Amino acid sequence: MPLVSFHDVQKTYRSLQGVDYPALEHFSLEIEVGEFFCLLGPSGCGKTTVLKMLAGFEAPTAGRILMEGRPVAGASRDRAVVFQGDDSLYGWLTAVENVEFGLRMRHVHRTERRERARRYLELVGLRGQEQKYPAELSGGMKQRIQIARVLANEPKMLLMDEPFAALDAQTRTLMQMELASIWHATRTTVLFITHDIDEAVTLGKRIGVMQAGPRSRVKGVVDVSLDGARSRTDDAFLRYYKQVYEMIRDEVAKSLSRAD
Amino acid sequence: MRLARHLWTVYGGYALGFASLFVIWQLASIYLVSSVLFPPPTVVFKKGLLLVKNGVLLEHLAASLQRILAGFVAGSLLGIPIGLAMGSFLPVRKLLEPYTEFLRFIPSVAMITVAVIWFGIGEASKVFLIIYTTIFIVILNTAAGVSAIAPNKIRAAESLGATPAQIFFHVALPATVPYILTGMRLAMANSFTTIVAAELIAANDGLGKMLWDGRLFMLVDEIFVSLVTLGFLGFVTDRMFRWSIYTFAGKYSPAT
Numbered sequence A: 001m002p003l004v005s006f007h008d009v010q011k012t013y014r015s016l017q018g019v020d021y022p023a024l025e026h027f028s029l030e031i032e033v034g035e036f037f038c039l040l041g042p043s044g045c046g047k048t049t050v051l052k053m054l055a056g057f058e059a060p061t062a063g064r065i066l067m068e069g070r071p072v073a074g075a076s077r078d079r080a081v082v083f084q085g086d087d088s089l090y091g092w093l094t095a096v097e098n099v100e101f102g103l104r105m106r107h108v109h110r111t112e113r114r115e116r117a118r119r120y121l122e123l124v125g126l127r128g129q130e131q132k133y134p135a136e137l138s139g140g141m142k143q144r145i146q147i148a149r150v151l152a153n154e155p156k157m158l159l160m161d162e163p164f165a166a167l168d169a170q171t172r173t174l175m176q177m178e179l180a181s182i183w184h185a186t187r188t189t190v191l192f193i194t195h196d197i198d199e200a201v202t203l204g205k206r207i208g209v210m211q212a213g214p215r216s217r218v219k220g221v222v223d224v225s226l227d228g229a230r231s232r233t234d235d236a237f238l239r240y241y242k243q244v245y246e247m248i249r250d251e252v253a254k255s256l257s258r259a260d
Numbered sequence B: 001m002r003l004a005r006h007l008w009t010v011y012g013g014y015a016l017g018f019a020s021l022f023v024i025w026q027l028a029s030i031y032l033v034s035s036v037l038f039p040p041p042t043v044v045f046k047k048g049l050l051l052v053k054n055g056v057l058l059e060h061l062a063a064s065l066q067r068i069l070a071g072f073v074a075g076s077l078l079g080i081p082i083g084l085a086m087g088s089f090l091p092v093r094k095l096l097e098p099y100t101e102f103l104r105f106i107p108s109v110a111m112i113t114v115a116v117i118w119f120g121i122g123e124a125s126k127v128f129l130i131i132y133t134t135i136f137i138v139i140l141n142t143a144a145g146v147s148a149i150a151p152n153k154i155r156a157a158e159s160l161g162a163t164p165a166q167i168f169f170h171v172a173l174p175a176t177v178p179y180i181l182t183g184m185r186l187a188m189a190n191s192f193t194t195i196v197a198a199e200l201i202a203a204n205d206g207l208g209k210m211l212w213d214g215r216l217f218m219l220v221d222e223i224f225v226s227l228v229t230l231g232f233l234g235f236v237t238d239r240m241f242r243w244s245i246y247t248f249a250g251k252y253s254p255a256t
């Protein structure tokens, strides 16, 4: 049984003018336990919509979303979210206090939760920054705090919405490597959203390519059988890159020519 | 030496500004409008010192301050939870908005008559007026602060397992602190206007009463002592608020 499954999900947004926009239609997808699934698609195709529904922030208009066979209803600590921007961090809490937030809400004893928060801060390479406030940290550091915060909460699944999109190229590559090694160590199931083919092939075990909206759905899924360290110059890497690129090229063109 | 330099860069401008204010006042009262109706600062300060020594000034000051403090604290304690509830729950907002949107346009000064009729000329009417002048500004700012919280802060807490009550106390409340303080700061400034107006009309003591008596008995220098005291008091309390907003707002900012 897959960990998560979308069955024929439909999501229609109603604009303020009362016009309906069918963002997703007949959207189906299965994510297995322990896999790193990348969801790739042109801008505006509905990737964030998929994540919001799985996180429980929004309900689908029709269809079913199941986790471990049970319908998703509202947010849960089983499904932790790393947001695209840094506005989800708590500016009045230090780095370590941000990371231990979930544990504190569950009344984990202070010394234990500090211990755990420190361990995860160390894991994301933020040793020595525990007492700093988010405003005192760089964009990359803030994304690390977000990652440490969800890891410390030990969810069944991580949902990440273009977490590295706003970072510079060097930092992004570094963060991708760190995330890959964290995933290898923890084997937590990940749904990773990106519009960057390179990032998807670097990180994903499977890559789902979405078609352009409206009425978007998964166009196809690519199995990436590369293991361990992936190099952008490997033939295999380039083959996968090309395969995904060909799938998405027409969709990007479609999404750009869309008259809205 | 370095300390002196530091103090100068921080407070030098202020010191100069205030000094020039008094110098201009002094010159104006001697050369421009040489009249008993416009006493120079030296006379005012001498009179002020006298009133401090015989306890009259402190008595009036304490009376006004007590009223402001009582009404301000009560108004804030009422306004903050109401504002939080209005910002957090739409039904509460819809229910209470008619009250806040209607009443906040009736200035507290206009309520003096009603207050005196209802509560007499004792403390109660003054405290009521300060509560009235405080509560709506605090409610409005607090509610605005709640709506300014980034939705992702709430969502993150939800998916980290926080209960609605925990989200309220650990996310919504701290994220709103700078807005609450700003509301209180504005309310404090209004409280000064209100208390003086109320004491002018109906009071046995207070800085407003002092102004009134000064007019009645043509004690112009006493009027000026009262005015300077009001200015000074307002300045000091406002600085205190500015300082606390500055200290907290840095990290309590709702946006980042």
Ligand SMILES: Nc1ncnc2c1ncn2[C@@H]1O[C@H](COP(=O)(O)OP(=O)(O)OP(=O)(O)O)[C@@H](O)[C@H]1O
Pocket (backbone or CB within 6 Å): A013, A014, A015, A021, A023, A041, A042, A043, A044, A045, A046, A047, A048, A049, A050, A195, A213
């Ligand atoms: N709250 C909303 N109300 C109305 N329309 C919405 C809303 N949220 C999203 N949409 C529309 O749904 C479509 C999908 O949006 P979504 O944010 O899921 O796209 P995305 O794939 O995440 O895009 P990007 O790569 O730019 O982040 C878009 O056309 C968008 O305009």
Ligand SMILES: [Mg+2]
Pocket (backbone or CB within 6 Å): A047, A048, A049, A161
């Ligand atoms: Mg998006």
